[in-house]
Amino acid sequence: MSLSSENETEKEVVEMLAEEGLNATPDAVAEIASQKDPASVVRRLAASCDAVVVTREDARRATDTNATDNGTGSVANTEQKPSTDPPDRPASVGSDGSEPTKTVSSENESENGEPDSLGSDSSSVTSSSSPSSSSPTEQPSNPTSTPTTRTPSEFDVTNDITGESTCTGEYTDFVGYFRDRFNQLSKTLRSRIQPRSVESAGSGGKDVALVGMVNSVRTTSSDRDNRLVEIEDPTGTIRLLLSDDLVGTAEILVVDEVIGVEGRLSDDGGMVFVDEVHFPEVPPRREPNTASRDVKAVLVSDVHVGSDTFVGERWDIFADWLTRQDDVEYVLVAGDLVEGVGIYPGQDEELTTVDIYEQYRECAERFAQLPDDTEIITITGNHDSVRLAEPQPALDERFREPFGENVSFHGNPSVVTVEGVDVLMYHGMSLNPFAESLPHVEIEEPQTAMVEMLRKRHLAPMYGDVRLAPETRDYLVIDQVPDVLHTGHTHTVGAEKYRNVVTVNTGAWQSQTPYQKAMNIQPDVGYAGVLDLSTLELDMKQFAP
C-alpha cells in the first residue's frame, strides 16, 4: 500500500470513528487502518469501547476480538448489550450534540405535602411519593418488619485532591494548570478533527481545523448576528467568525473551555470562518456500567446542619424510611454537610449552633440516625470547613472524630465507584455561573447546566467565576465519562439522562433562607434520589411531614 493510500484509509477510519462518535489516538487510527476490514473493527469498537479516546490497545483488542468472534464466537465482555433505551437525542442532532437538550422539570412540594410529578425524558428518571409524606403516622418502625442486614462492598474513590495539593498560586502554577486542561481536552478532540496548531495554521483561504481554549466571545461591530470568538493554544491566538446557524452555538460557549473548530482561513490568516464547532462531548453510544446485583444508593446533598432552617423533622422521616430499605446500602452526600460559620455577613443570626465543631457533632448525630450498615460517602462543599478554591480537599481529620466508622470523607470533586458504577460527585459551585452565562440554563433546572458540563467535559471551565486552585493537574476536567453526575449547591432538584449518563441535583435539607427569599429562590427541600445501581433507574423521593 502506498503512503498516500494509507493516508486515505486512515482518513476514512477517522471519518468512520467520528460517525460513531468515537475519538482515537493517531496510532490507534493507524492500527485500525492496517486491518483487512477497518469498518468492522470500527463497528466493534462502537459497540464495546467506552473509552474517551480509543487507544492502540483498544484497537488491538477490537481486532483480536474480531478474530476470536470469527473463529469461536466467544466474545465475552465486549459485545454491546441489546439496547432497549430510546435514543437520548433526536436523530437530527449532530455528533457535537449542539442542539439544546430536553430537560426534566422539577417542582416543589405541593400544598398537601405530596411531591409533584418530576417529569422525565427518560424512563430511568422517575418520581414517587415518599412513603411517609402522605401518612406520617406510619413512620415509627413497622412492628412486623424484621431487622435488615446490608452488606455494602468496598468502594473506590479517585480524582480526589485530598493529600495531593501542591499549588502555591504562583504564575507558573496557573500556566501549568491551564496547559494541563488544554492537553487533556484537546486529546478528546484531536483524532476527530486532526487539528493544526494556531502558529502553523497558514493563510490564503485554506481549510483548517484547530483546537483552542476560548478567550472571549463578543458580537461583531459590523453585524450583530455574527459572533467573534478568540481562541488560544500553546502557540498563539486566533479569531473565529461564527455566523448564521452557529450563533446559537456561540451563545453556549464559556470562557476557558476547550473547543475544536473546522473552517476556512481568511486571506491574511488572521481569522477562521467557522463551519463547525466541536465540543469534547460524551460518546453517543456509550454503555453505562451497572451493578451485578440488586442494590441501591441514596443520593442527597446540602444538609446544612446548624442552620435555623435545617429541616430536622424531614430528616427524621427520611432516616426512618431508610431504616426500612434493606436494598439501599450506600448514601452519597454531595457537600454542605453543615451550615458553617462566617460564610456570609450576618450568618450568625441564622444559626442554631454557632460553634463549627458542634455543628459537625450534630451532623454526626444526624448521620447516626441512618442505618450503620450503610456506607455514607461524603464530599465537601462551600459551607464546609475547607478551602473554597476547587478542587476542595476532604474534611479535615479534626472534624471527623464524632462520625461513625461507616462515614467516609472525600474531596470535591471525586469519582466514587460503587458496585462498579462510577458516580462523579461535585458540589456544584459552577452551576450559578453557568446559569448566568448560558441563555438556556436556569438555576431551577440545574440539570441543564450539568449536561453542559458533560458536553464541555469540564465541571467549572470559567476561571474567575469559580475559585480554582492551579494544581498541576486539572481535577475538574471530566477525564472519564461517569455513569452518574451528582451535584447539589443550588438547593434545586433536577435530573436528566444524557447519552446514558444520569445527571441529578438532589436539592437540600434546608428551607428557604432570608437570602434565598430576597433573591426569590424557591429551594427544593427534603429530597433524596434513590438510584438502582443495577439499572441506573433514578427515583426522586421527597420526605415531608
Ligand SMILES: [Fe+2]
Ligand atoms: Fe448548600
Ligand SMILES: [Fe+2]
Ligand atoms: Fe453550596
